[in-house]
Amino acid sequence: xxxxxxxxxxxxxxxxxxxxxxxxxxxxxxxxxxxxxxxxxxxxxxxxxxxxxxxxxxxxxxxxx
Numbered sequence: 001x002x003x004x005x006x007x008x009x010x011x012x013x014x015x016x017x018x019x020x021x022x023x024x025x026x027x028x029x030x031x032x033x034x035x036x037x038x039x040x041x042x043x044x045x046x047x048x049x050x051x052x053x054x055x056x057x058x059x060x061x062x063x064x065x
Contacts, residue, residue, distance in 0.1 A: 008057065
């Protein structure tokens with residue numbers, strides 16, 4: 001079984017992270033391993049250009065059969 005990884009998220013409308021602000025959604029990938037996805041996650045979450053306290057990204061794993 002093969003696994004590929006995606007980085008998903010965007011800017012949320014409140015600090016409770018209940019709803020994404022329309023138009024800010026991002027899905028980046030697929031990545032062939034978790035380390036490459038984590039590198040992109042770090043770039044999106046740690047770079048000071050436009051990130052705010054209500055921006056959040058996560059790494060999702062997709063199992064391929």
